[in-house]
Amino acid sequence: MSAPQTSLSHVDQGDPEVRRGQEERLSAVWATPKGWRYWTAVNNSEVGLWYICTAFAFMMFAGVLGLLIRVQLAFPDNQFLSAEAYNQTFTLHGTAMMFLFAVPIFEAVAIMILPALLGARDLPFPRLSAFGYWCFLIGGIFVCGSIFFDAAPQGGWFMYPPLSTKQGGIGADIWLLGLSFIEVASIAAAVELIVGVLKCRPPGMHMNLTPLYGWYVLIVGGMILFAFPPLIAGDFLFEMERAFDWPFFDPERGGDPLLWQHLFWIFGHPEVYIIFLPSIALLAMIVPTFARRPISGYSWIVLSAMGTGFLSFGLWVHHMFTTGLPSVSLGFFAAASEAVAIPTGIQIFVFVSTLLMGRVTRSVPMLFAMGALAIFVAGGLTGVMVAVAPFDFQVHDTYFVVAHLHYTLFGGMLFPLLAGIHYYFPIATGKMLSRRLGIWSFWLMFAGFNICFLPMHLTGLLGMPRRVFTFPGGLGWDWLNLISSVGAFVFAAGFLVFVWDVVRPKRETDAATRNPWKAGTVEWMLEMPPKPWGSRTIPKIESRYPLWDDPEFLTKYDEGRFYLSDAEEGKRETIITSVLDAQPIQCLRVSGPAVITMIAAGMLGASFIFATFHWWWLTIIATLGAMAAIIFWLWTGTAQHPEKAEKDIGLGSLVPLYISGPKSTGWWAMFITMTGDLTAFLGVVFGYFFFWTVHEQFPPGGTTAPGWQWPLVAGVLLLAAWAATWGARVVNGRGRVGLARLLLVAGPVAAAAGIAALVAGPWFSGLDPTEHAYPAIVWALVLWTALHIAVGIVMQVYCLARSVVGHMTPVYDTDIWNVALYWHFMAFTALVTTLVIGGFPYVS
């Protein structure tokens, strides 16, 4: 894309009149909607703010539940909460803290600050962020609200079957469906953030100049794609058991409760690092600023974040050390659990080394960072202890582990996050938080935290198990528990000071000056208070700390002497760059305010909620409504034809306004989404082979049902549908539109026939999914594949319609590119499904 020299030389950026005109146009384009329409905003600064506030609201709700727990356990034989109320309370405390605070706050903060860190105007899919936010809000309210109707889940945040599959009521369904819904939001955010870091960096910001926060977001986004889907697969199996009695976890009919534990912890352990890494990433931004020097080991941090991300997937069985697995299995996981301490430690050591080499300025964010270090190092050390399996045999499921996990989460997540909120508060609001209140809240929280959780180590070693609603006196736990309860309230007081600091009316003296911390990274170029357009102009980056390294940087920025300093066409625009070296490759038009995202999220939420109550007809109606809304959203909001092919974005760069295929953001989004989807599918396949491992004979009784014939037919038909879609993309690109349309008719027909053949196998061989885990898992694979193919049919028909009305042409062909990519994944899914169900019975 080397552009001809047609820079905007006719524009004199030195002329204040010109600049005022540009700023007016930018303001108009990026204006936040007023009145009720405010809630239709999709811009990252609004959605990010709502997201952060909502996550903190859920956090405080869960925190109150935590306080209730501490009140109940303050004294032996306390009657404050009944057993059932307590069990609901601790289940919801863990669930809300993990799923409604810890993970979403990462997404929230990232959506809020990532564009600023990358000097971008917005993330590539603003409506997707908004959609994710509304999903999160609806799901969260649904899950949390249940406790007010005495209907909350009470199976623990890990929901182990058979306890939770046998429990009556809708608590477990609320947990499952509400959280599946929130996982959708997480994956949406992961797509947004990965594409954001890879494709939306400002020109010149090579991979090795990316702010460390960007690296962490990229790695965590990748982890979400491999960690959350197994839980979605688990949820799918779990809900099939609860709703339709498919016995995946019922040992009397060939199921196994341990399958859930595997699927849950394959998610659950990486999740801890998904929470930890983005928060430590904030420290990686904060520490250099206050050390007044670059981070002392940029590549060490990248290395360790990467290493942690990978190793964290080899730890899950350390949550299952006492389930009676062979010692050698425990050994593998103990080894990986010890090994992960190495990269984790390196990050801490890089921070300390940066402090050693710098001249440290004291500030509230640094205070929180130091507190985080003190707590996290302690939590990490107890983590090394519990990774030693024989020690874990003793402390597993005791208050020792409660103490350990709170040390890692407070030190690794909450304190860094609070440091980050103090640090980035000006970017969100243009105001500063109070130094005095910050110091007060820190010391109250730090002291309260340690008073609460330090004694718990001992409580656990003295034999107190977790998740008990009461305990007898005289076992040495009485005083320890009372001290913990007092500490919890001290902590809560400190947190309230922080909340007050955030919500109190701000005076003029609280207004932030520009770059208040004298940082070197690019987000601090923003005007204070920040403007709705984000970056005045998208900068050209030459170093990791441009504000420190280039004294002219701010002047050039203010005068709009970089890219896209105007919005001539009245569109919201940002720059898409190449992955490694950030060369501009496209000027992306991003979408503006929309109601449809809210409607789509509402419909999808309704379908999950109706399913909880087993109102199947309403569920189907809501699902169709959600699909219709999403199709409307895509049809009206994506792949629009630009009024010209290319645009001059300044500094002599002429880039296209429309690209399709592997360079486009949409293609990447599809690729990333489908990677996650494929992982979930492999989770279900894992179920099949897990059953094979634990059974003497699997399939049971040597059956070969559903036979090889129908799966073979299904496989051939589905591969034909895939070939038709792929072919349609190729011939459409060569201008043979008629043939492409023909293939887009043949494709859905083959796919529909494929679904029929796929279902015919188990149907005609009489496999009854409620009889045994074998037919159940076969049907689960068939159902999963059939539903995905059905979505694929909708996509094929969508492309056909776009082609017929002229929205899709040989030039503007991003729709068929993305649909063909979806079908590549479908071909693999169909192949695996048919091979497993039709082939494996003959070889086992």
Place this chain on the structure above:
Amino acid sequence: MTNRPAKVRRRPSGPARPSLVALPILLMIVAGCDGPQSALSGAGREATDVSRLFWVMLVGGAAVWIVVMGTAIFAVLQPPRGARVGNAFIIGGGVVFPVVVLAALLAYGLSMLPDWAQSGTRLKVHVTGEQWWWRVAYELPDGTLVRDANEIHLPAGEPVEFVLTADEVIHSFWIPAIGGKMDMIPGRTNRLVLTAEKPGTYRGVCAEYCGTSHALMAFSAIVHERDAFDAWLAGQAKPAVVADSVGARRGRDQFIAAGCGGCHMMRGVVELGDVGPDLTHVGSRRTLGSGILPNDRETLEAWVRNPDHLKPDVAMPGYAMLPDADIAAIATFLEGAK
């Protein structure tokens, strides 16, 4: 808050404070670690090994913590150091030291993993987790089973194999004073070998969340010298004793008439049902309600009347509709069933 720098300067003592205070407290408590449910009391071989490991790891961990935090605080307070110091710190502290220490710890931990194939136990104890009590059976070398509930008796000084499973939901069998825990999973059979060493009475609990009354699922673990254990086991194998009194005999009749035998096995008295705890020698147990209540008359009566008040969601229905005299008689009978 007027003296801000001083405030911040005081930080060194801040983070260090909890552990500096905690260490002596911990050390003082070492003496008090002998609670009936303490993992540090070392009444069994496995627990002793683990508590030794714990103290070593604690001291090592505290040292690491103090060095790291000390350096961090030093770094904040002191003027900048050169790049050489910083790099050496990362490589030495962040890479070399942890790799060596963690490898050693891993090897030591692996060497502690039980290799039970060679343990050759004389006694097998079958324990099944129920909601919320323990079904127990002692398997003698000749294969006969001696049944009991909610109490575990062990001979001192020899390894005992526990065969663990569960009926409805997952539980976890744990006697902290003797050794680590093992989950009881429906459809699976797990094995655990423990060696009790010090005779005495300890307390075990269910460690895996198992529903409403998970907190109320405990048991007594009594470690005997070998002879005393044999005597106890022989007594346990006998049928129930009906105390030689009018009240006890009347209680026995009421027990049968009220249908208690539909769920509770009482060898020699009524042998119909088996869904609730075996009551053959209930009078000799230390506790009622699975390790949560004293075994006395008052509690027995209260339990028969309204077990749900003492253990929420328990499967046993209340018998408050029986006349007080009948309940009293049943209590007399059960109390005498030694």
Place this chain on the structure above:
Amino acid sequence: MSTDKGQVERATGEGTDLWRLITAPTIWAVHFLVCYVGAAIYCEKAGRASALLPVTWFVAATTAVALLGLGLVFLSLWRVRGFSVVGGDLNYLGNTPEERHRFLSHVSMMLCVLSAIGVVFVAMPAFMLGTCR
């Protein structure tokens, strides 16, 4: 997808991309999974009393392959990188594609070392235990 792009970029005198970055940890992950799944299936199918010897050999072979793979990756990076694993990180020399390339190969090399440590850690249990218990 990566090969196309990689070809084009390598033609400009570079040698690494993001895929190279994840090669070493992926080798660790595959080694880990193969060892764990292999041992789990063996112990489940052969019974808990069985000797662990076949697993030990299996893990030894897998580990050898994994370390060999890591060594090859390391060597290929060493050639394009040209200087030590730990040095030269504190300052970058300018915003050139070559600098970015050196950074990526530097990180990839260190990931090789970390992955090798991980592989050795994970292999240890197979050599220290005797049976499937």
